Amino acid sequence: MRAIEFQKYGGPEVLKVVQAEPPSPGPGQVTIDAAYVGVNFADLKARAEGYRVDSLPFRPGLEVSGRIRAVGHGVEGLRPGQEAVALVNSGAYAEVVVADTTTVFPLPEGLDLRTAAALPTVLPTAHALLHEVGRLRAGESVLVHGAAGGIGTVAGQLARAAGAGAVYGVVSSTAKAGHALQHGYDEVFTADTFSDDIRRVTQGKGVDLVLDPVGGDTLRRGLDALAVFGRLVSFGNAGGAEPWQVGQPELYAQGRSVAGFSILALAQSAPEALRSLTERAFRTVIDGTVALPITAEFPLSHAAEAHRLMGGRTSTGKLLLRTTD
Ligand SMILES: NC(=O)c1ccc[n+]([C@@H]2O[C@H](COP(=O)([O-])OP(=O)(O)OC[C@H]3O[C@@H](n4cnc5c(N)ncnc54)[C@H](OP(=O)(O)O)[C@@H]3O)[C@@H](O)[C@H]2O)c1
Missing domain, CATH: 3.90.180.10 (Medium-chain alcohol dehydrogenases, catalytic domain)
Known part of the structure; x- marks a missing residue:
């Protein structure tokens, strides 16, 4: 072979x-x-x-x-x-x-x-980021980095289907924005200006949930873009920066949370949880919620x-x- x-x-x-x-x-x-x-x-x-x-x-x-x-x-x-x-x-x-x-x-x-x-990778991952880990509630706002890629394309649609109040995406170039806008996103920003853009469109309030596959400075700026009681889910290190660390100074004052997710680690540590997550996620494609x-x-x-x-x-x-x- x-x-x-x-x-x-x-x-x-x-x-x-x-x-x-x-x-x-x-x-x-x-x-x-x-x-x-x-x-x-x-x-x-x-x-x-x-x-x-x-x-x-x-x-x-x-x-x-x-x-x-x-x-x-x-x-x-x-x-x-x-x-x-x-x-x-x-x-x-x-x-x-x-x-x-x-x-x-x-x-x-x-x-x-x-x-x-x-x-098998992007669909359950996007589902977990928004729901099982990110605990998105109807009416909340979401910011997704890499919005036009595999995870991003699915996450925009799932967030919209869950009744998110606003779904914001970040891409590296404006050429990708059209794809994201067709897959659940209300507005799409470029990586260089996203934190200012979020401040502007939320009138300084920030977003409830950030999904971050990039790490480094992008993760730091994502934390700053969170609303009071906001959550950030880290799920990758595309930027190649040193592993992040977050502590009391970044979290206490605004009641923020940081969580993480890896589908491959979950497959090793809790295969039954991965199976039921994957079956839930597959249903969203079968029923036409997500393409x-x-x-x-x-x-x-x-x-x-x-x-x-x-x-x-x-x-x-x-x-x-x-x-x-
Ligand atoms: N934790 C998990 O379980 C899990 C599972 C699947 C995927 N992931 C992560 O999710 C991300 C998307 O994965 P995918 O397979 O669906 O790929 P993809 O999004 O289809 O393509 C790669 C993505 O990475 C972004 N990117 C590439 N180089 C980058 C850099 N130097 N800095 C920042 N962003 C960069 C690109 O977005 P822009 O060019 O628009 O910035 C693009 O959206 C990856 O970081 C991947 O490692 C994590």
């Missing part, structure tokens, strides 16, 4: 097509003949700087859809030939992917394999092009790889 791996960290060009033996499932695992593979920003971070890479060579990829090829010892409720979608810890950039059954889902009725491959447009699709062997597109910060919505040429 073919897979995509890198032997050293670097630009998209380090992604190479390799021939490998198809894996066999261990106990509690299945293998999946992949049809589509989702591209995530975390894949770029792995390739460029070793984020979540234990050793080299490394095969990136966190989500896959396809047909179950084989089931390992002790697996119940899944069978070869069944269509499924899975979140995996790594290794989805391949024609055959191994997945722990705790994060394998029979293809939900009403979804096709292409649509489903785009969902995640796939704006570009590449053959698996052209994974580097997908990385170039996302790394160039011009992509919107979701990027996919397909295993057919």
